[in-house]
Amino acid sequence: MDKYERYKVDDFLADDYFLHWILHPTEEEQRFWEKYLEEHPEKRKDIEEARFICSIFQVKQKKLSLNETYEIWDGVLQSSKQLKTLRWIPLLKYAAVFLLLFLSGAFAYYLYENRGQTEHFELATGTVPVDDEAKIILSDGSEISLEKKESKINYNSSGNQLIVNNDTIRQNQLAGTEAINKVIIPYGKKSVIRLSDGTIVWLNAGSQLVYPTAFLREKREVVLIGEAYFDVTENKSKPFIVRTSTLAVTVLGTKFDVSAYPEDKFVEAILESGSVSLEVTGKNFLHLNKKVLLKPNQKGSLNREDGVMKLTEVDVSQYTAWKDGMLKVEREDLIRVLKKVERYYNIQIELRDPLAGGYLISGKLDLKNSPEEVLNVIQLTVPIDWARKSNGDFIIVKK
Amino acid sequence: MHSGKNDSELWIAFLKGDQQVLSLIYLLHVNALFDYGCRISGDHDLIKDCIQDTFFTIIKNRKTLSPTDNVRLYLFKAFKRKLIRELQKKPRFLQMDTETAGRFELNFLKSFDHAELEVTEEQKERLSGALNTLTLRQKEAIYLRFIRGMNYHDISVIMDLNYQSARALIHRAVGKLRDTLHGESEFFSRALLFIFRCCRT
Numbered sequence: 001m002d003k004y005e006r007y008k009v010d011d012f013l014a015d016d017y018f019l020h021w022i023l024h025p026t027e028e029e030q031r032f033w034e035k036y037l038e039e040h041p042e043k044r045k046d047i048e049e050a051r052f053i054c055s056i057f058q059v060k061q062k063k064l065s066l067n068e069t070y071e072i073w074d075g076v077l078q079s080s081k082q083l084k085t086l087r088w089i090p091l092l093k094y095a096a097v098f099l100l101l102f103l104s105g106a107f108a109y110y111l112y113e114n115r116g117q118t119e120h121f122e123l124a125t126g127t128v129p130v131d132d133e134a135k136i137i138l139s140d141g142s143e144i145s146l147e148k149k150e151s152k153i154n155y156n157s158s159g160n161q162l163i164v165n166n167d168t169i170r171q172n173q174l175a176g177t178e179a180i181n182k183v184i185i186p187y188g189k190k191s192v193i194r195l196s197d198g199t200i201v202w203l204n205a206g207s208q209l210v211y212p213t214a215f216l217r218e219k220r221e222v223v224l225i226g227e228a229y230f231d232v233t234e235n236k237s238k239p240f241i242v243r244t245s246t247l248a249v250t251v252l253g254t255k256f257d258v259s260a261y262p263e264d265k266f267v268e269a270i271l272e273s274g275s276v277s278l279e280v281t282g283k284n285f286l287h288l289n290k291k292v293l294l295k296p297n298q299k300g301s302l303n304r305e306d307g308v309m310k311l312t313e314v315d316v317s318q319y320t321a322w323k324d325g326m327l328k329v330e331r332e333d334l335i336r337v338l339k340k341v342e343r344y345y346n347i348q349i350e351l352r353d354p355l356a357g358g359y360l361i362s363g364k365l366d367l368k369n370s371p372e373e374v375l376n377v378i379q380l381t382v383p384i385d386w387a388r389k390s391n392g393d394f395i396i397v398k399k
Numbered sequence: 400m401h402s403g404k405n406d407s408e409l410w411i412a413f414l415k416g417d418q419q420v421l422s423l424i425y426l427l428h429v430n431a432l433f434d435y436g437c438r439i440s441g442d443h444d445l446i447k448d449c450i451q452d453t454f455f456t457i458i459k460n461r462k463t464l465s466p467t468d469n470v471r472l473y474l475f476k477a478f479k480r481k482l483i484r485e486l487q488k489k490p491r492f493l494q495m496d497t498e499t500a501g502r503f504e505l506n507f508l509k510s511f512d513h514a515e516l517e518v519t520e521e522q523k524e525r526l527s528g529a530l531n532t533l534t535l536r537q538k539e540a541i542y543l544r545f546i547r548g549m550n551y552h553d554i555s556v557i558m559d560l561n562y563q564s565a566r567a568l569i570h571r572a573v574g575k576l577r578d579t580l581h582g583e584s585e586f587f588s589r590a591l592l593f594i595f596r597c598c599r600t
Contacts, residue, residue, distance in 0.1 A: 013573055014566065016550050023548040049580075052518075053573060056526070057545045059506045061434040068447065073425055075451040080458040 004036070004043065012050040022054045065342070068263060070335070070354065134189045136164065138171055139179035139213070146183075151191045153183065159196035159214030171213060179213045185226075188346025190323075195222075198233035199240065202323040205343045206261065227259040229323045232274075247302050251276040256294075257319050261343075267302045269294060270319040280307065327365040334359040334382060338396070345371045348393040356384055356398040406470040414464060425454055428471060431547065432478050438504045438542060439479075440486055449481045472553045479557060505530065505538040522580055529579035537572040544569050 004012075012018045021029040037044055064072070134146040136153060144164055146153075154163040159179070162169050171179060185191050187206040194200050196214045203209055207226025220240040232240045234253025242249040244260035247267045254274025260267045269278055271294045278292045278300045292309055294300050299314040318328040327344070329337055335357030338349045344367050351357050359382040365374050375386045375394065383399040406427055412420045429450060436446035453474065457464065467473050507530050518526075533541065536558070543549045543557060555565035
């Protein structure tokens with residue numbers, strides 16, 4: 001049996017049977033190698049070194065979220081459907097392929113195009129790192145970590161002094177220039193920010209807000225990645241603009257919610273009171289600058305992929321409940337609800353059965369409870385069961 | 400219904416016209432492809448687009464595809480080709496610096512430790528230093544071998560090498576790491592041994 005008689009470290013590493021045992025041990029392999037080590041103690045050192053070399057590289061791998069996994073697959077099915085309907089019209093088929101390529105190229109274009117519009121964008125790019133800590137980055141680059149689960153940040157009216165939770169911090173700023181600050185909130189945390197003009201921003205989990213400490217320009221502009229609820233102080237001469245990668249929301253004084261998570265297909269703005277205008281800011285010809293006026297209790301929803309904006313009447317409390325620690329849903333897919341729960345608690349939930357993702361849920365979830373309790377409540381309404389894996393992730397299966 | 404089957408059986412079922420099973424193949428491999436893509440580019444949207452396109456192409460070309468006993472190899476090869484092509488297409492000003500020079504990100508455990516081998520802090524320092532000096536090709540080969548667990552044949556196909564070169568590439572990279580682990584003296588003794596072996600053959 002001993003093909004391994006002359007094996008050294010390198011030879012073990014070059015052996016597929018050995019490598020399989022290290023990476024994905026089966027019971028049979030485990031038995032084999034345990035027995036082998038028992039019978040050949042002189043090989044122990046080499047085998048352990050080979051095992052060590054392998055172990056150096058076993059870092060956590062990048063994984064798609066469940067939502068992304070299904071989004072990609074949906075995309076495959078969508079484009080293959082087009083393939084079927086267009087089979088009989090060859091010329092049109094090429095047109096469709098062209099359009100597809102164009103759309104996929106447009107993805108990368110969004111953020112870049114918008115960067116020129118305001119220098120704030122240079123600070124607000126990419127996604128929020130999931131396991132990063134909550135922090136505020138001052139204009140000089142220094143960082144202050146926000147240790148609490150729900151931190152409070154408060155600026156004075158000239159913007160040169162801020163109170164973070166209970167600590168007062170002074171910022172030097174040159175007269176007449178805007179100092180830019182940035183708040184990063186990872187999944188599992190929240191923050192309330194009172195800006196220098198009195199506007200209050202509730203920043204949801206997994207979000208970033210970039211803003212000047214004092215609004216010295218003609219417009220009050222902030223940049224948002226993720227979701228926030230704004231209660232804007234009225235100032236007719238200085239409109240307040242929330243920019244996201246694809247949408248600019250302009251207001252005079254009002255209460256509204258903007259949700260622009262990079263991983264979501266839709267950018268949404270929900271208006272509680274007052275009036276806001278939405279402007280699609282992508283510059284390619286699919287997204288000719290469109291302006292839409294939103295009325296109270298309306299939701300503007302922009303599909304990032306086709307650039308189509310839809311207005312619907314909604315129950316606003318459903319969209320803003322998160323700032324009071326509640327999640328209200330009305331006939332919403334289980335998969336979307338779970339995505340929100342994931343973000344709120346910074347946990348991973350794996351849906352084992354794709355079909356279960358389509359269950360519709362209505363009701364109110366109290367997010368002050370533990371994630372286990374929340375899943376138990378969901379379990380009362382749809383036939384699912386949940387469990388915790390050894391790494392702490394949750395799994396959901398259909399009952 | 401298909402849960403017990405391996406992916407080459409699923410592949411055959413797909414070629415025969417069962418579109419549904421491709422989603423099972425997709426679920427089996429999508430995260431590995433995504434992780435591989437992330438090593439080559441930091442543009443997650445582009446990577447997702449390329450994964451989508453890879454599977455779309457499979458559906459489109461179903462009638463001309465042949466059975467394979469190595470679905471994973473087919474997917475990696477097709478996906479890599481698409482991703483590299485897309486990266487080359489990107490206008491230069493949109494590319495990240497690292498992409499113009501080509502990149503392959505190989506992370507390693509910051510706190511590598513082993514229950515039985517005593518690894519000193521100094522050795523760890525040197526080891527991370529050595530990992531950073533690996534070439535892009537070496538990093539990619541190491542990734543395919545020790546993270547994806549691929550055999551030399553698959554690695555050589557994905558990297559457009561012959562079998563011997565793929566083997567040598569990994570052998571040299573591992574040698575570099577082991578030498579660092581053992582210190583300089585062993586490096587020289589091994590080098591001598593190598594020369595000795597060469598003379599003999």
